[in-house]
């Protein structure tokens with residue numbers, strides 16, 4: 001379906017909507033406003049990071065019919081920042097407004113079993129797995145999947161809803177512990193590293209991509225992303241981009257999509273999961289690329305041209321979790337040494353305006369850009385040391 005792009009109007013508000021008011025919504029709002037759009041955020045939390053910076057903030061539940069009707073009334077197009085938004089909410093909005101990504105794509109990303117079936121259908125290898133919906137399926141699990149990770153099919157993030165299991169007994173106990181909700185059991189793979197690729201695809205099928213991001217996770221949460229020539233073997237990077245594009249094409253996807261991968265110790269590449277939205281590992285694009293992932297989210301949803309983004313500086317992202325606001329080993333509140341961090345060249349501090357720091361909560365990120373991979377790594381390691389983060 002081709003349609004005229006939805007550009008901001010003069011003498012009238014042209015408003016773009018986003019479901020979800022977290023930091024991804026906030027950065028979407030910033031990008032949309034930079035282009036002259038007004039914004040509307042739907043999120044029940046009165047102090048949500050995106051709601052606080054948006055022209056309109058509808059404070060209802062995601063399935064509230066009046067909240068959704070108000071969003072549709074205000075907005076010329078709607079996107080999401082949050083994959084656990086009920087797919088029905090997107091479907092309801094799509095009856096009257098362009099919605100990107102579509103409910104059907106979000107529904108697949110919400111469910112690990114459907115997601116894996118999609119990878120198989122696209123011919124992109126993923127970890128060997130079994131779907132566990134019933135006690136019979138649990139009993140029939142192939143021993144070859146152990147040791148493995150039992151993951152809830154729905155609603156997991158940052159390693160939540162996951163249990164590592166070595167034996168059949170541990171697997172049985174873990175499923176009981178997860179209240180016997182639908183799960184997938186994945187074989188534990190020997191990881192050499194992790195990476196992700198972010199693509200943006202338009203309604204006309206045009207697709208562009210950011211370079212491959214090398215990601216380091218700690219305790220199941222993204223800690224560091226490094227992006228520069230040579231961050232991964234060239235053949236792996238090429239394969240990852242091709243795989244991400246086939247996953248997006250297979251979904252008929254419109255919008256920004258992130259595909260996460262494992263690189264195994266034998267050098268092979270395995271897809272992990274997708275996020276139907278901009279991704280934490282793409283926040284470096286705000287400072288390291290000539291277009292950010294949020295710029296492309298705006299363009300894709302309104303039908304403006306998608307241009308291949310260019311990484312103009314080797315970049316490293318350090319995630320800033322709430323732990324940094326506590327003195328080591330105590331509950332005493334502290335302020336991280338921003339003055340020292342910002343004295344380092346090429347540092348860009350992004351804080352999400354969250355009013356309470358909690359351990360493991362994503363409070364912000366620090367982007368570091370430099371002239372060379374060596375230079376950016378040297379500064380990033382200094383910043384990490386100042387913040388008390390482990391070297392990488």
Ligand code: ATP
Pocket residue numbers: 127149151156157158159160186187188189190191194217220221260272273
């Ligand atoms: P996210 O916040 O990215 O949505 P999540 O909670 O959905 O995270 P996963 O991405 O499935 O979780 O897993 C979190 C991390 O656990 C991975 O980044 C990886 O480090 C590790 N992991 C997950 N599955 C496997 C596996 N099959 N083999 C080895 N390690 C794994």
Ligand code: MG
Pocket residue numbers: 260272273
């Ligand atoms: Mg993940």
